[in-house]
Amino acid sequence: xxxxxxxxxxxxxxISTNATAVTLTWNATTKQIDIEFxxxxxxxxxxxxxxxxDECAVxxxxxxxxxxxxxxxxxxxxxxxxxxxLDKKNCDDVDECSPVGDCMQICENTIGGYNCKCNADxxxxxxNPKKCIPKDPxxxxxxxxxxxxxxxxxxEKCSCRAGYALEQDGKTCTDVDECTTNMNNCNQQCNNTIGxxxxxxxxxxxLDSNGFTCNDIDECREWTFKCQESMQCQNTRGSYKCVCGExxxxxxNKCQGLEKGxxxxxxxxxxxxxxxxxxxxxxxxxxxxQGLNVSEWNQHLEETFKTVVxxxxxxxxxxxxxxxxxxxxxxxxxxxxxxxxxxxxxxxLPGYPKQISQDPLxxxxxxxxxxxxxxxxxxxxxxxxVSIVKGSLADISSSINGNISSVQTLxxxxxxxxxTSVTPTRPTEKDNxxxxxxxxxxxxxGGLLVIIVVAVMRMEMP
Ligand SMILES: [Ca+2]
Ligand SMILES: [Ca+2]
Ligand SMILES: [Ca+2]
Numbered sequence: 001x002x003x004x005x006x007x008x009x010x011x012x013x014x015i016s017t018n019a020t021a022v023t024l025t026w027n028a029t030t031k032q033i034d035i036e037f038x039x040x041x042x043x044x045x046x047x048x049x050x051x052x053x054d055e056c057a058v059x060x061x062x063x064x065x066x067x068x069x070x071x072x073x074x075x076x077x078x079x080x081x082x083x084x085x086l087d088k089k090n091c092d093d094v095d096e097c098s099p100v101g102d103c104m105q106i107c108e109n110t111i112g113g114y115n116c117k118c119n120a121d122x123x124x125x126x127x128n129p130k131k132c133i134p135k136d137p138x139x140x141x142x143x144x145x146x147x148x149x150x151x152x153x154x155x156e157k158c159s160c161r162a163g164y165a166l167e168q169d170g171k172t173c174t175d176v177d178e179c180t181t182n183m184n185n186c187n188q189q190c191n192n193t194i195g196x197x198x199x200x201x202x203x204x205x206x207l208d209s210n211g212f213t214c215n216d217i218d219e220c221r222e223w224t225f226k227c228q229e230s231m232q233c234q235n236t237r238g239s240y241k242c243v244c245g246e247x248x249x250x251x252x253n254k255c256q257g258l259e260k261g262x263x264x265x266x267x268x269x270x271x272x273x274x275x276x277x278x279x280x281x282x283x284x285x286x287x288x289x290q291g292l293n294v295s296e297w298n299q300h301l302e303e304t305f306k307t308v309v310x311x312x313x314x315x316x317x318x319x320x321x322x323x324x325x326x327x328x329x330x331x332x333x334x335x336x337x338x339x340x341x342x343x344x345x346x347x348x349l350p351g352y353p354k355q356i357s358q359d360p361l362x363x364x365x366x367x368x369x370x371x372x373x374x375x376x377x378x379x380x381x382x383x384x385x386v387s388i389v390k391g392s393l394a395d396i397s398s399s400i401n402g403n404i405s406s407v408q409t410l411x412x413x414x415x416x417x418x419x420t421s422v423t424p425t426r427p428t429e430k431d432n433x434x435x436x437x438x439x440x441x442x443x444x445x446g447g448l449l450v451i452i453v454v455a456v457m458r459m460e461m462p
Contacts, residue, residue, distance in 0.1 A: 001019060001020065001039065001040070001041055001042070002017075002039070002040045003017045003021075003022035003037065003038070003039055003040075004022075004037075004038045004040075005022065005024060005035055005036070005037055005038070006035065006036045006038060007033075007034045007035035007036055008033075008034065008035070009024075009026070009035065010026040010027070010029065010031065010033055011026075012026055012027060013025065013026035014026070022037065028055045028058065028059075028061050028062060028074075029062075030061075030073060030074060030075060030076070030088050030089075031073065032072045032073040033053065033072055033073065034072055036048050053072075054069050054074075055067070055069060055073070055074040056068070056069045056074050060076075061074045061076065062076075062089050063076030063077075063089055064076070064078075064089060064090045064091050065077065065078050065079055065082065065091045066078065066079070075088070076088055076089050076091075078091035079091070079112065081093065081094055081096075081112040081113050082094060082112060083337070086314065086315060086318055086338060093109070093110075093111045093112060095109045095114075096109060096113070096114040097109045097114055098185075099182060099183055099184070099185065100178065100183040100184060100185065101114060101116070102130055102162070103116035103117070103130050103162070104116065104118075104130055104131050104132045104161065104162040105117065105118045105119050105122060105132045105162075106118060106119065116129055116130045116131075116132075118132035119132070120152075121134060121135055121136065121150055121151070121152045121157075122134055122135060122150070122159075123135050130162070131162070134148060134149075134150030134151070134159075135150075136150060136151040136152075137149065137150055137151070138150060138151055138156050141156075142156060143156045143157075143158055143170070143171055144171050145157075145158035145159070145171045146158070146160070146171055146172050146173045147159065147160045147161050147164065147173045148160065148161070157170075158170055158171045158173075160173035161173070161195065162195075162196075163175065163176055163178075163195040163196045163197075164176060164195060175192070175193075175194045175195055177192045177197075178190065178192060178196075178197040179191065179192045179197055180192070184197050184199070184212075185199075185212045186199035186200075186212050187199065187201070187212055187213045187214040187337050187374065188200065188201045188202055188205065188214045188373070188374025188375070189201065189202065189374055198211070199211060199212045199214075201214035201374060202214070202238075202373045202374040203238075203373075204216065204217055204238040204239050204373065205217060205238065205373075205374070212337075213337050214374060216235070216236075216237045216238060218235045219233065219235060219239070219240040220233035220234065220235045220240055221235070225240050225242070227242035228242060228254065229254075230244070230248075230254040230255040230256065231243060231244060231245075231254075231255055232244070232245045232255075236342060236344065237340060237342045237344075237372070238342065238344065238372065238373050239344070249264055249265050250265070250268065251265055266298075267298040267299060267300050268298060268299040268300075269298055269299060270297055270298055270299050270301070270302040270348075271299060271302065272350075273347060273348050273349060273350045273352075274347065275350065276347065276349060276350075276368065279378075279379060280347065280368050280379055281349065281368070281410065282382070282410075282411060283368050283379045283380065283381060283382045283385070284349055284366045284367060284368040284382065284409070284410040284411075285366065285367060285368070285382055285385045285386055285389060285407065285408070285409055285410060286364055286365070286366045286407075286408055286409070286410045287364065287365045287366075287367075287389065287396075287404050287406070287407055288356075288362065288363075288364050288404070288405045288406040288407075289353070289362070289363050289364070289365060289397075289400060289402040289403065289404055289405070290360065290361065290362055290402060290403040290404075290405050291361050291401065291402040291403050292353060292361065292362075292363040292365075292400055292401070292402035293355075293361055293363075294353050294354065294355040294363050295355075297353055301399075301400055301401070302348065303343055304399045304400070305346075305365075305396070305399045305400050306343035306344075306346035306348075307342075307343045307399070308392070308395050308396050308399040309341075309343075309346045309367070309369065309388070309389070309392075309396060309399075310341040310342050310343050310345060310346055311341075311392075311395075312388050312389070312391060312392035312395065312396065313341040313345075313369055313380070313385075313388045314338060314339065314340050314341045315391075315392075316384075316387065316388045316391055316392075317338070317339045317341075317388075318338050318339070320384075320387070323339060323371075323380060323384050339371065339372060339375070340372060341369065341371075341372060342372070345369055345370040345371065345372055346367060346369055346370075347367055347368050347369070347370065348365065348366070348367045349366040349367060349368070349410075352364065352365050352366045352367070353365040362405075363402070365400075366410050368380070368382075368385070369385050369388070382409040382410070383409070386407055386408070386409060389404070389407045390407055393407070
């Protein structure tokens with residue numbers, strides 16, 4: 001009886017086998033796992049048992065609140081009033097009062113919720129907890145208040161309903177434009193209305209039931225994609241891509257497997273960058289990279305680089321304000337949602353990467369970063385982009401198999417060279433073989449996932 005495991009093993013996975021069982025142990029992550037167990041007997045007959053791994057069964061997969069088991073993976077979810085942290089495991093309180101809540105007067109954030117309170121001379125309306133009514137309403141509105149007249153120390157005063165501000169005259173109420181004053185929590189687009197505002201989303205997104213978050217539309221699942229017949233749909237944030245399925249190559253204008261003995265075609269060349277505007281060029285950052293051979297630059301390297309830069313930007317902007325302001329004194333607030341960058345927002349300038357010297361191997365790469373679709377600002381300031389790159393030097397270096405030796409703005413203003421070195425890690429792969437009978441038992445301890453495949457001899461008819 002022999003056992004083997006096929007597919008890409010989770011990183012750090014440990015396998016041990018004996019005559020009757022194979023045990024696989026690894027730390028559960030949200031990364032999709034696609035493995036197969038193969039059991040073979042002496043006569044070389046084999047079986048491939050189907051495995052359904054429930055990562056949520058152990059320690060809720062490491063999720064702080066809720067774990068949702070999916071095919072080959074799992075996702076953590078949060079209770080209402082919380083949002084998923086960028087670590088994809090923990091849940092953070094949503095600050096419903098920042099930058100503005102839906103309370104008529106005072107909004108008070110609490111963990112998992114929020115409360116509405118009222119100014120002095122007002123009390124919470126029993127019929128609507130968000131609304132405030134005067135403790136002592138005016139007997140006659142002799143001031144001519146447009147909305148609300150109340151008595152304060154026996155004197156008449158005016159106040160306005162939610163979404164309005166009291167004018168200089170002390171009685172007229174005018175609409176607050178929440179969109180131009182940034183007093184809104186819209187994820188993408190804000191539309192002012194009289195007494196209120198509403199949020200909307202750009203193409204490729206749909207508005208969440210919370211009324212302000214824009215969620216990506218999964219075109220692949222909704223079957224609204226258009227891909228050439230041999231290609232597969234791959235969802236992206238804001239759009240989708242058409243790609244060749246695993247093990248297939250783009251040959252003769254379609255995705256196909258290799259002929260026996262044929263060599264895989266060379267990886268596709270990097271995409272042709274769009275011509276940048278003056279503003280885009282002026283906000284660009286230039287990297288000096290040791291060990292990068294520009295003749296080996298291709299679409300795959302380019303995509304890996306862009307993805308790592310985007311992930312670094314998302315992380316940086318979640319920690320340092322919201323990246324939209326360059327002033328250090330900018331008010332730090334907990335935005336309702338993260339600004340999520342994707343590779344589509346990373347733009348390499350035409351002519352880059354450029355080889356500066358062959359010996360030692362040295363190249364430069366200039367690029368700028370756009371905000372995601374629907375943002376009020378278009379391009380990230382170069383100073384912030386320099387900080388983003390410096391904060392993730394090792395990751396970005398390893399994404400291009402090089403060593404970033406300096407990071408500076410394309411047009412000098414702040415120049416701070418920095419060096420670092422990195423060790424890229426490579427995924428482990430295992431080979432297949434053949435099988436027979438089996439039973440699968442799953443068990444776990446702590447955050448570790450253990451799968452034990454036990455082979456059982458079945459009576460065989462000769
Ligand atoms: Ca809250
Ligand atoms: Ca308004
Ligand atoms: Ca999409």
